[in-house]
Amino acid sequence: MSDFHLVEPQGWDCDLHSIYSAYVGHFQLHNIPWYERSWGVFFETFEDFLTFEWPVITVTDKQTGCPHIVTRMSSVGAFIKMIRTRHGETLPKVHCIQFVTPFETNQRHVRKISDAATYRKVHATLPAVRLAAQKTRAKSGEPRTIQELWASKDKTFLAIDFEWSERNPSTVLEWGYAAMRCSFLHTANVWPPQPEHNYRRGHYVVGEHVDRIINKRQPTFPWAYAFGESQVISRVQHARVIQAIISSFASPDSETTPNNLVLVGHGLHEDLRRLQEMEINIPRNVLLIDTAVFERQLFASGQRTAMTDPSGKPRAGSSTLSLLNLINSLGVNVPCTMHNAGNDAMMCLLALQLLLEPEGVKMPRCSPGIKTTIPRMGSSSPGTPISPSPSPGEMGMNVRGRNAGKGGLSVRPRETSGYFERVPSPAHRRELREPLVARRRSIMPDTEPITELRTGVAIIMP
Structure with a gap:
């Protein structure tokens, strides 16, 4: 390990094998009988060429993403000097060497290759080098990498979203x-x-916390899931369910090949932190896409139309859109309540698809909701609109008041007659006779009244 040292990748831009190939081609093109020269022993095979002991590093090309074993042009000069010193002849500088622009910016480990065995050993690491660069490119939102992932049509894109307590993000x-x-x-x-027919989706709420822990700065709406039935699950089993769902999409871990699974999120770093806190295993070869970062890169590179901020000024190239603003910028009238984990995940995956291939995509329809209101605390006037679909045992329970504090308990009325000001329709009366099931409810802010949504049935492909 005494010869182990790191170098900056700048200047390491000559593909090693292409140097040998360029000289062999040069000799043929100019009719040089290299095999009759004393220095010709270095060109009989690539293995003989390696005996010079070339210093190399491994990088990926910034333009193509392909991995390479590269050396410096100064090493080529040292090789030419060695031929002149030992054999008294000067080799010409060839111009058919393949030059690469290293994508990596971190320091790289220098190795010295003097035989075929060492070259094969270094060459065997190239798939891992390519995978590491591909993960970095995808996570940084590089448009070309993400577009290639989509165009391959062989990946599974899984969008996830967590909602957590403002007081304790681990909750x-x-x-x-x-x-x-x-x-x-x-x-x-x-x-x-x-999306309506081909997205597999789901929404899980933690039974111990729902309607008990209330966020004040950014309220969540656990009962407003618009694309299926919410499932209530215990805190103990929550991580097991998430792990099973992720495992059902992922291929085996590997150091050389990317996973079939591509994990997607908007502001993904916080969702990854929740996964880590819950000790959920994500294969190391899973690629990550943050739609906020991806859209920002598209905008900065001129691949999106010009936009203005709320003040009317042109949007800055370094600005980041919220998920709601991203969906709106794509010309989609958001059909559901945001800050519901299931809805956010659905909209995140839809946004990714629209950024990559918007042609022929039909907007998903939402499940029906019921328009009603809940009075403000201390006031007889109608207050915050909500969309409950209560079952008999839920009528009058788990309804949050406006003064519910940050992380506190929800206000639960004892009677429902003063809160649900709507005579149930015949269809709804039939629902009230059904067995007790968890149904969607949401509390909308005063500044964001809910509109009536079209009804529809979502068909989920396996």
């Missing part, structure tokens, strides 16, 4: 996901994927 309140199995859909001749 998870909700988790939602939406997944698109591109390989399955492409094989079935279903392309482009249709």
Whole structure:
């Protein structure tokens, strides 16, 4: 380990094998009988060429993403000097060497290659080098890398979202996901994927916390899931369910090949932190896409139309859009309540698809809701609009008041007659006779009244 040292990758831009190939081609082109020269022993095979003992590092090309074993041009000069010193002849400088622009900016480990065995050993690390660079490119939102992932049609894109307590971020309140199995859909001749029919999705709320822990700065709406039925689960089992869902999409871990699973989120770093706190295992070869970062890179590179901020000024290239603003910028009238983990995951995956391939995508329809109101605390006037679909045992329970404090308990009325000011329809009366099930409820802010949504039935592909 005494010869172990690191170098900056700048200046290491000559593909080692291409140097040998360029000289062999040069000799043929100019009819040089290298095999009759004393220095010709260095060109009989690539293994003989390596006996010079070339210093190398491994990098990926910034333009193509391909991995390379590279050396410096100064090493080529040292090789030419060695031929002149030992054999009395001067080799010409060739111009057919493949030059690469290193994508990596961190220091790289220098190795010295003097035989074929060492070269094969270093060459065997190239797939891992490529995977590491691909993960970095995807996470940084590089458009070309993400567009190539989409175009391959062999990945599973899994969008996730957590909602947690403002007082203790480790206390998870909700988790939602939406997944698109591109390989399955492409094989079935279903392309482009249709969100309503081809996104597998789900929404889970933690039973011990729902309607008990209330966020004040940014309220959440656990009962407003618009694309299916919310499932109430215990805090103890929550991590097991998430782990099972992620494992159902992921391929085995590998140091050389990317996973079939691509994890997607908006502001993904916080969701990854929740996964880590819950000790949920994510294969190391999973690629990550943050839609906020991806959209920002698209805008900065001129691949999105010009935008203005709320003050009317042109949008800065370094600015980041919220998920709601991102959806609106794509021309989509958001059909659901945001800050519900299931809805956010669904909209996040939809936003990714619209950024990559908007043609032929039909907007998903929402499940029906019931318009009603809850009075403000201390006031007889109607207050915050909500959309409950209560079952008999839920009528009058788990309704949050406006003065519910940050992280505190919800206000639960004892009677419902003063709160639900709407005569149930015949269809709703039939629902009230059904067995007790968890149904959607949400509390909307005063500044964001809910509008009536179209009804529809979502069909989920396996």
